[in-house]
């Protein structure tokens with residue numbers, strides 16, 4: 249009997265994981281590849297950075313998520329290149345052959361070539377970013393406690409978040425609450441007047457994807473939380489202890505977080521096609537790569553009709569590709585993708601959120617309640633959902649952020665030759681699935 253075709257999916261994020269699961273009953277074998285062994289629920293990453301949640305609550309092992317799926321296996325590897333003539337992905341653990349390939353490699357922080365930003369600011373894209381930032385914030389408070397110079401303390405306790413999109417707004421609100429509601433109690437001698445959280449946005453309003461009335465509601469709510477919201481402010485460079493602005497002035501900031509730029513994953517460059525906006529790989533309405541009917545690109549990595557880099561886009565495209573692949577295997581045409589906009593939302597802190605669902609606009613408590621419900625339901629496993637709910641309830645009732653510990657992992661042991669042999673084993677396993 250002929251072997252079932254092998255679908256190789258690169259990326260176990262929202263697009264890749266949804267696709268793998270959707271192919272559970274399709275007449276194909278599936279190999280999911282990711283550089284990390286976990287799937288990250290990115291919308292709550294800012295809560296790891298602000299001591300609300302632990303990594304295990306927002307990241308789940310891929311193997312656990314696919315273990316009930318007999319036609320699917322996982323390879324932890326970094327995909328470095330694509331060999332279209334040999335139909336192989338080239339990973340740091342060897343080559344893997346595909347019958348069908350789906351690139352779902354997401355996006356990365358974009359510093360627009362600004363070296364000072366890249367070197368001196370924190371990103372908030374990957375799980376280690378969230379942990380680094382949490383350590384940094386807690387470290388600044390521990391150090392400032394024993395610093396005698398008021399000036400030095402003020403600098404140490406100044407935080408600038410650059411980028412007034414959802415990530416910047418959510419982080420600014422959560423950081424201000426961490427300082428004013430929690431750390432203030434830990435550091436009894438702390439004068440909160442010496443702390444400063446500044447949110448810097450280049451445009452004339454926060455959250456430009458939302459209706460202007462919701463942008464204003466978010467800015468008002470942040471200001472009530474004592475966040476210094478600076479609109480129409482462009483950053484030139486980051487120096488130690490300060491952010492230099494394009495108008496020649498500067499603002500004190502010992503910790504700078506950059507959330508203002510994103511670009512599609514670098515793997516897109518290996519497709520050989522001319523990349524579009526944000527470095528995305530242009531795809532047609534079927535989501536196939538031009539000239540390669542067996543190759544699809546989905547999610548943040550794909551450029552189609554200026555769709556935003558959001559989870560619903562990645563998940564809907566994954567569902568489309570699952571049915572397109574099933575049709576292709578059966579000898580039918582793949583069909584075209586159509587996006588249905590489910591709305592957007594963001595939270596600014598306790599009792600304060602905004603949501604825009606078609607013509608319905610919510611802010612304040614209703615927006616917050618909706619944000620809470622939607623995000624809770626989408627946390628991937630039941631256990632994580634329960635723990636997240638418990639942490640949120642604890643924080644809400646007791647004004648407490650339980651994860652106020654600084655911890656960093658020792659570097660992983662070098663892999664030596666094991667990498668390549670593991671890749672060969674993975675290749676053999678998948679072809680014998």
Ligand SMILES: Cc1cc2nc3c(=O)[nH]c(=O)nc-3n(C[C@H](O)[C@H](O)[C@H](O)COP(=O)(O)OP(=O)(O)OC[C@H]3O[C@@H](n4cnc5c(N)ncnc54)[C@H](O)[C@@H]3O)c2cc1C
Pocket residue numbers: 258259260261262263264281282283284286287288290291292293294325326327328352353354355372373374414415513515546547548549557558559560562
């Ligand atoms: C902090 C933050 C908050 C966000 N909040 C929201 C929100 O509230 N709502 C919303 O809709 N969207 C939100 N987004 C955007 C959302 O996360 C993305 O749109 C979504 O994850 C895109 O899904 P994807 O499958 O394309 O990529 P991802 O989910 O990013 O998955 C890509 C996967 O590919 C892997 N990968 C990349 N390159 C390689 C390689 N070369 N080899 C192997 N593996 C590779 C990565 O490790 C990753 O697991 C947020 C993003 C961030 C960073």
